[in-house]
Amino acid sequence: MVMPGYEATEPQARCVLPFEAAPAEVRLLRRAAVRQLECWGMVMAADETELLVTELATNVVKHVGEGVSAALILERRGGRLRLEVHDQSPVAPVVKTAGCGDESGRGLRLLAAMAVDWGTVLSAAGKAVWCEIPLTDARRCRRVERAVEVLENYEKVECTLGQNGRWREVSLVxxxxxxxxxxxxxxxxxxxxxxxxxxxxxxxxxxxxxxx
The missing domain is CATH 1.10.1220 (Arc Repressor Mutant)
Known part of the structure; x- marks a missing residue:
């Protein structure tokens, strides 16, 4: 099965990083992802990747459970880096209203703001949450993160996502x-x-x- 967002071409580089859903493992996973980017000569995307890997993996810890097995896949395709986090839960993530007392949606709002494309794919084994970022200097990531923090608290607009990860309401815009x-x-x-x-x-x- 071809996942949504894939180009027809084969990936130019691919790495699979299994991990256990736990806070300490998330830190190690983040470092492993950055080391892999360094091996590929893609250090320009390290900061942005660290942030997105942290949010994606932490969502597994919070909403699937500590100790479960998961995997991060990194792929370079053309001018983009694709990140996929696979876990064993069939429950698709939902972006909740900012400020509702549950921070579960913050990582997804940040992901939607930073990625050029992203979504969720369900499978017999569970699901994969994926995103793609451009391979440019990612020093802007803190500016984007800061903007999301301001915007999600500026107007309380309730938003949900379909399984394809698309906004039902473009609240941040x-x-x-x-x-x-x-x-x-x-x-x-x-x-x-x-x-x-x-x-x-x-x-x-x-x-x-x-x-x-």
Missing amino acids: ESAVELIADLLHWTTVGGHDPDDILDRAQMRYEAVSGAA
């Missing part, structure tokens, strides 16, 4: 629009020029993206 609009109102009240603020923000974004 809507929150981003509202936040930017409110910030422009704030700049006007404070006597600042909204166009100047937007220009400066655009210049900062381009400077960071250009350095990446």
Whole structure:
């Protein structure tokens, strides 16, 4: 069976890292993933990969159970790195409302914000949660993480995902629009020029993206 999101070409590099669902194992798995990227000459994706591996593996610990067997698969396909975490539970993850007292959805919201594509695939053996990130300098990952933290607390919009990992409501995008609009109102009240603020923000974004 071909998993959603796969290119027709064979992977240029592939590594399978079995692990046991436990906090200490998550730390070791993160380090093993970074070492593998170093072997492939893909250190530019190390920071982003560390963060995503932590979130994916921690979800297994929290929602499947400590001590269960799981596996992380890393694959390079063209200009993307694909991460898959396989576990034995057939229950697909669901993004819950931010601030509802359950942090179970935060990792998925972060994953959706950072990955160019992602989803969940069910199988007879359980499921796999996968995502793909571009092989560019990932120094922007903390900026993305910080933005998600702000947006998911800015407007409490309830969101769920289908098994293909797609948003039923694009809440983070809507929150981003509202936040930017409110910030422009704030700049006007404070006597600042909204166009100047937007220009400066655009210049900062381009400077960071250009350095990446």
